[in-house]
Amino acid sequence: MKIQLPQNVDYIIDELMKHGYDAYAVGGCIRDSILGKEPEDWDITTSAKPLEIKQIFKRTIDTGIQHGTVTVMLDRAGYEVTTYRIDGEYEDNRHPKNVEFTTNLTEDLRRRDFTINAMAFNETKGLVDVFGGLDDLKDGIIRCVGSAVDRFEEDALRILRAVRFSAQLGFCIEEETLQAVREKVQNLEHISAERIRVELNKLLLSPHPEKLVDAYSAGITKIILPEFNAMMERDCAGSVQRETIGENAVKAAALAGNSHKAEDSLCCITEKKVYTKQELLIIKWTMLLREVAAPMDSSVGEAAEDFMFQAKASAATAKEILKRLKFDNDTIDTVYRLVLWNKYTFPLTSAKLRRSIYNIGADIIELLLEVQKAGLAAGNSSNVDYEYENLEQASELLFEIKSKKECVCLKMLKINGRDLISIGFRPGVILGEILEKLLLQVIEEPSLNDRETLLKIAVSYLDTP
Numbered sequence: 001m002k003i004q005l006p007q008n009v010d011y012i013i014d015e016l017m018k019h020g021y022d023a024y025a026v027g028g029c030i031r032d033s034i035l036g037k038e039p040e041d042w043d044i045t046t047s048a049k050p051l052e053i054k055q056i057f058k059r060t061i062d063t064g065i066q067h068g069t070v071t072v073m074l075d076r077a078g079y080e081v082t083t084y085r086i087d088g089e090y091e092d093n094r095h096p097k098n099v100e101f102t103t104n105l106t107e108d109l110r111r112r113d114f115t116i117n118a119m120a121f122n123e124t125k126g127l128v129d130v131f132g133g134l135d136d137l138k139d140g141i142i143r144c145v146g147s148a149v150d151r152f153e154e155d156a157l158r159i160l161r162a163v164r165f166s167a168q169l170g171f172c173i174e175e176e177t178l179q180a181v182r183e184k185v186q187n188l189e190h191i192s193a194e195r196i197r198v199e200l201n202k203l204l205l206s207p208h209p210e211k212l213v214d215a216y217s218a219g220i221t222k223i224i225l226p227e228f229n230a231m232m233e234r235d236c237a238g239s240v241q242r243e244t245i246g247e248n249a250v251k252a253a254a255l256a257g258n259s260h261k262a263e264d265s266l267c268c269i270t271e272k273k274v275y276t277k278q279e280l281l282i283i284k285w286t287m288l289l290r291e292v293a294a295p296m297d298s299s300v301g302e303a304a305e306d307f308m309f310q311a312k313a314s315a316a317t318a319k320e321i322l323k324r325l326k327f328d329n330d331t332i333d334t335v336y337r338l339v340l341w342n343k344y345t346f347p348l349t350s351a352k353l354r355r356s357i358y359n360i361g362a363d364i365i366e367l368l369l370e371v372q373k374a375g376l377a378a379g380n381s382s383n384v385d386y387e388y389e390n391l392e393q394a395s396e397l398l399f400e401i402k403s404k405k406e407c408v409c410l411k412m413l414k415i416n417g418r419d420l421i422s423i424g425f426r427p428g429v430i431l432g433e434i435l436e437k438l439l440l441q442v443i444e445e446p447s448l449n450d451r452e453t454l455l456k457i458a459v460s461y462l463d464t465p
Contacts, residue, residue, distance in 0.1 A: 148180030
């Protein structure tokens with residue numbers, strides 16, 4: 001095992017030690033280094049008090065000085081340096097009322113959430129592992145430091161973090177820790193929607209979003225995502241596998257963005273695309289919620305069997321959930337539209353597909369193809385061969401439309417409102433109406449998307465009442 005500290009981190013630790021203090025890199029950066037992963041952040045813990053840290057380094061920021069944290073600035077990068085501390089009483093299941101500084105590293109490590117996050121390291125003394133974090137890393141276990149009940153009573157967010165780390169690392173939650181989760185799960189009611197959203201996002205983006213099923217079993221989703229509980233209590237209609245809607249949803253979320261890994265037959269439905277983190281998050285929430293209304297719909301008759309009825313209901317419910325979790329408006333709107341169209345059957349002619357892109361939105365059409373691809377890969381269909389063939393042909397047509405740069409939205413139209421004004425139209429809503437008419441003609445016949453041609457057509461509308 002070799003832990004390599006970045007140059008700046010090693011420099012900060014050395015400077016603190018030269019001045020007579022202890023100092024270590026600590027927490028998640030050590031965990032990730034042992035696992036051979038690149039840490040996102042490097043945190044440093046020290047026996048030096050905040051004012052003593054500030055005296056040693058030229059450029060510092062008082063990030064959370066009341067809790068012992070000072071950010072040391074080196075080469076335009078910031079490194080959080082925190083004094084060893086003992087947390088006082090937790091009053092809100094989230095934050096300590098006060099902290100007490102200490103010179104004892106073990107006491108500082110004792111207050112941390114999980115053993116795998118309670119290790120420290122410097123080049124002089126090597127790894128400090130008081131609570132067995134290294135063994136738990138080797139065994140693939142999420143275990144609380146000390147009493148799991150106490151840790152979750154102090155900070156209820158740790159309940160969600162246990163599941164999230166389990167999903168990110170593919171680890172199991174140790175039985176005593178899991179029992180404490182069940183005992184203290186109600187404390188999650190005190191955690192803000194923003195904090196819950198962050199943890200759920202990390203879980204869905206992890207290699208194992210199916211760990212959300214473990215959260216259901218432990219009673220967590222009953223508090224933070226009750227709609228998922230309903231999904232776990234109803235079987236998939238028409239599924240070729242015996243599974244609940246919730247189980248299929250997390251399977252699809254796992255496949256979304258990399259569903260080419262599912263089966264060889266699904267490798268080339270669309271051209272290979274690298275999605276941004278935000279796009280992946282949108283796709284995965286869509287897969288999770290695309291049938292969210294189905295468990296709550298007890299209606300019977302023709303409407304209940306209509307896929308658009310179900311899609312509209314699920315889209316509306318998805319929007320409510322994302323609003324409750326304080327997502328930004330763009331994410332809410334995009335997921336809403338993807339859920340709404342997730343079972344749409346694409347037409348297989350260029351003209352009709354261009355019209356579909358216009359109706360659905362050019363900005364989400366590729367995301368929608370990935371959503372449908374992941375849905376097929378998850379296997380929740382009794383007619384998968386036909387749907388696969390349809391989706392493959394639609395993907396090929398879309399690629400052709402993109403390659404030819406055929407116009408499917410207003411921003412691709414060769415004229416704009418200023419051009420219409422230049423030929424005699426007055427500013428106002430009429431400009432949008434005319435541009436829309438022109439766009440629909442271009443969608444039917446792409447060759448019309450020429451500035452002079454469109455202006456000639458537009459002139460004919462000048463005398464139209």
